[in-house]
Structure formats: C-alpha cells, structure tokens
Amino acid sequence: MDVATERRLGEQIAGLLAANTTMMADSEYRQPVSHYIDAEHLRRERGLLFRRQPLIVAASAELARPGDFRTVDIDGVSALIVRQADGALAAFHNVCRHRGCRVVDEEAGHKATFTCKFHSWVYGSDGSLRHIPQQEAFTGIDRASRALVPLPVAERHGLVWLGPIDGGAIDIEAFLGPMNAVLAEMKIAEGGVFRFEKYPEQLNWKLVVDTFLELYHVPHLHNKTVGRFIEGRGGIYDQLGRHGRFVAPRKSYDAVRHLPIEQRQLGDHIVGIHRVFPNAIVVWQRDHVEFWTAVPDGADPNRCIVRTWLISPEREVRPADREKWEKNWQILRGTVQVEDFPMARTIQQGFHSGAQDHVVFGRNEPGLHDFHASLAKAMGGGAG
Ligand code: FES
Ligand SMILES: [Fe+2]
Structure with missing residues (x-):
C-alpha cells in the first residue's frame, strides 16, 4: 500500500485502539429479512448481479x-x-x-x-x-x-x-476502479493455488459475504480461534467505488502502535479483507492470500455454492513449506466452516421464523452497511 495510505490507516487504527473503539457509521442500518429468503428477490439478484456483472x-x-x-x-x-x-x-x-x-x-x-x-x-x-x-x-x-x-x-x-453472462465484454480495470491498485499489490499472479474447495451451503449467498465484514463477532464467536490473534475493534472500512477494503488489526499491533509510524511495519500487524463486488472476498494475510466466492444454488434463496482458494506466494510450494500452508488451510476451515457457517445457518433458519422483518447492523459494522448499499444501488433500490 502507498505510504500515505499506510500512514493514515496506522494512525486511525492506533487512535481507535487507544480509545477502545472501532470505526462507526453515522447511524444503524436496517436490513430486510426478505432479502435473504424471498425467492422473488433472489430472482432479481440472479438477473441483475449474477447475470450482469463480471x-x-x-x-x-x-x-x-x-x-x-x-x-x-x-x-x-x-x-x-x-x-x-x-x-x-x-x-x-x-x-x-x-x-x-x-x-x-x-x-x-x-x-x-x-x-x-x-x-x-x-x-x-x-x-x-x-x-x-x-x-x-x-x-x-x-x-x-x-x-x-x-x-x-x-x-x-x-x-x-x-461474464457478464448476459451482455458483452466488460473493462475490468474500469469495473475495479480504485480496487485495481489494491489487488495488484497482493501479487496473486505470482502465486500458486495450494488448495481449492467447492461446497454447497444452506445459506443465502449474502450471509457468506456478511461473515467477513465486521470484527464485532471476533472476540465472541471466535474466542478460541482467530479471536486470539485479531482484535475485535480498531477496524477501518474504506469504500472503494462499489468494492470495499476492511483493515483489521492483529493483536500484535498493540505493542508497536506507540512507535513512530515509519517503524511500525503496519503490514505485519493487519489483515486486509477486500470485498470485490458483488460476491467475492479476497483476504490478504501478510504472507499469503485467501479468496472466497458465493453464488446462488439455483432458485432457492436458502442455498449457495461456496468456493475457497488458498494462494501460496510461490507457484510451486516447496516440500518444506507444505506443513505451514496446510496449517493455514486448517485455520481457515476451522474458523469459517466450523464456526461462522454453522452459526449463519441458524440465522438463515431464524429468518423464516417470522420473528422479525429486519435485522440491524450496528454503527460498528460499516462494512455491512456498504455491502448491502452497493447491492441495493445495483438493483435499482435505495439503501435501508
Ligand atoms: S455431439 Fe454433442 S450433442 Fe451430439
Ligand atoms: Fe467470523
């Protein structure tokens, strides 16, 4: 990342951690439950997002x-x-x-x-x-x-x-806009695919993306896994056109945040969670990249297909490094597939209960506000 951005993020995160808080939106966001369970809403998403976007x-x-x-x-x-x-x-x-x-x-x-x-x-x-x-x-x-x-x-x-499946070729540089430079820095093109996995989930596709866009749950749901390494506060969300970058501090940042900014080596102390419109998350993890996509599984809003890649920095992983990447893969699966998705399945079930017609994204969950606002905009509606 460029020096100015690194400086800004480093100072913003340090300020939030010192104040024991996180980045806040202006107000809460009310998200309709119907967007996750309504077959007609999914039909529109399939037409406007999955058929009309790359x-x-x-x-x-x-x-x-x-x-x-x-x-x-x-x-x-x-x-x-x-x-x-x-x-x-x-x-x-x-x-x-x-x-x-x-x-x-x-x-x-x-x-x-x-x-x-x-x-x-x-x-x-x-x-x-x-x-x-x-x-x-x-x-x-x-x-x-x-x-x-x-x-x-x-x-x-x-x-x-x-894609777009329905429509002609698209200029990806223009589509990515400010996300171009961010993705370029990750050097994914030089890496190799250590693991790829595809599996069906009993979730609306948006719940897969939602999983990655707030730190609020990290010390609670993940207190025995990634919650030991990642802060539950101090996250900075930057809107990048229709995409977004969510920078989460590692716990290690606490020890260096008092140093002069140029000595902090911010990259060693953050995880970069990038939301690529409409349905992908690209996670930058210091020494490797993980990315995720979720697509609807047919016409059922309660089902999706999840795909996950772990990208190693070298095209061919050296035998001596296999254990390290295998361990990373197990952490990734242990967090998301063992903790996040089973919890999210209960959300999907609860959406059908009739208990409420909307859920609320707190001011401390700005990544969720931006994701759902970007979808509403693409689908021709207003933000909630
Ligand atoms: S050869 Fe493909 S359908 Fe006949
Ligand atoms: Fe999580």
Whole structure:
C-alpha cells in the first residue's frame, strides 16, 4: 500500500485502539429479512448481479499452460474457460452446438480438443468445431457458425473474471476502479493455488459475504480461534467505488502502535479483507492470500455454492513449506466452516421464523452497511 495510505490507516487504527473503539457509521442500518429468503428477490439478484456483472471464478495459476481448462457453473450456466495458444483466456458456453449436451464434465484439466460424449463432435481449444462424425448428414449447416458460443472472460491481478453472462465484454480495470491498485499489490499472479474447495451451503449467498465484514463477532464467536490473534475493534472500512477494503488489526499491533509510524511495519500487524463486488472476498494475510466466492444454488434463496482458494506466494510450494500452508488451510476451515457457517445457518433458519422483518447492523459494522448499499444501488433500490 502507498505510504500515505499506510500512514493514515496506522494512525486511525492506533487512535481507535487507544480509545477502545472501532470505526462507526453515522447511524444503524436496517436490513430486510426478505432479502435473504424471498425467492422473488433472489430472482432479481440472479438477473441483475449474477447475470450482469463480471464474477471472480478462478485463479490464473489454475490455467497456467495453453490447453489448461476449467469448467464453472454460475447461476445454471456451465462455462468452459481455456488457456489459448497465445496465452490469452477464452470462455464458452459448455453447450454442444449439435443437440445441446454439456461438452466437458470435468472440473479442470488439460486438453488439446474437447469431444462431446453424445455423438463425438469435436471442438478446438478456441471453441471452433473441428470434426463431425458422419458429416454427410450435416452438409446443410455452416461449420464456422457452429463454434462453441463465447462468453466474456477477463484476467487481472492473478484472478479470472467470467461474464457478464448476459451482455458483452466488460473493462475490468474500469469495473475495479480504485480496487485495481489494491489487488495488484497482493501479487496473486505470482502465486500458486495450494488448495481449492467447492461446497454447497444452506445459506443465502449474502450471509457468506456478511461473515467477513465486521470484527464485532471476533472476540465472541471466535474466542478460541482467530479471536486470539485479531482484535475485535480498531477496524477501518474504506469504500472503494462499489468494492470495499476492511483493515483489521492483529493483536500484535498493540505493542508497536506507540512507535513512530515509519517503524511500525503496519503490514505485519493487519489483515486486509477486500470485498470485490458483488460476491467475492479476497483476504490478504501478510504472507499469503485467501479468496472466497458465493453464488446462488439455483432458485432457492436458502442455498449457495461456496468456493475457497488458498494462494501460496510461490507457484510451486516447496516440500518444506507444505506443513505451514496446510496449517493455514486448517485455520481457515476451522474458523469459517466450523464456526461462522454453522452459526449463519441458524440465522438463515431464524429468518423464516417470522420473528422479525429486519435485522440491524450496528454503527460498528460499516462494512455491512456498504455491502448491502452497493447491492441495493445495483438493483435499482435505495439503501435501508
Ligand atoms: S450433442 Fe454433442 S455431439 Fe451430439
Ligand atoms: Fe467470523
């Protein structure tokens, strides 16, 4: 981070810790329960967010060589993303141009061509239709117009964005705005994927993002895990266009906050939690990066698909470092999957009880205010 930002954050965090408080919004925020359980609300989110915005779907390191591919399901759309011979990425609807069968079933791999399992039409890695068995039966069609249907894909800062699924290519630099420089600093492009995991959760997709956007719960829910290392106060939330950066102090900052600002080495004493609109969290952890996405699982507002990546700083993890990264992975799972998500499932259940029509985000939870205001804005409504 630039010197001025580091200085500002260092002073702001020190001031908040000295006052035993945290950054406050002007007032509380009332968030409608219906936004988490209403099927019609989810239908609008799917149309306006998941079909009309670019979404982080992979790390560049997962598609390193020409012919490396990944498939990803977003909102019922199966996409095939392939590294091209010239080093660029291309993405296609994973839908055969003969009778519509899904062409590639594997989640990831390396192939020169893709053969549909139904009647073995063959597509090149550029999506072109290369071979039709019994081709005399198809003399009346134009092969060139039967390539796999392209989807917009973009790659920046070591991350891969798919979409908008409905709509043309998008300028990711412009989309990210002030988040560009922040993501660039994390050097994700130089790293490797130590672990990737995808799993269904019985949660509205927004509860996954909510989990990361306040420190208020850390000394309570996580008192035996990350609460031992991270402060429950002193967090600074900066809105960055439609995205946001939440800087959380580690407990170690307390010992250095009295030093002159240039001696504090702020980066050693913070966790950077970055919300990338609409559905991703990129966590900067001093020596590595973790990122998370949540997408709706079909039309049910109570279900989502969570994807998690742990990015090591080197492309290939040295055998001597494996234990360290494995331990980081276990901390990540132990905190989020063992503590946050089971608690959040009870929220999802309680939303259906009829007990209340809204929940309240305190003045001490400004990251939640900004996340939900950014969604309301994109969906054409006002903030609550
Ligand atoms: S549906 Fe793919 S080859 Fe027939
Ligand atoms: Fe948590």
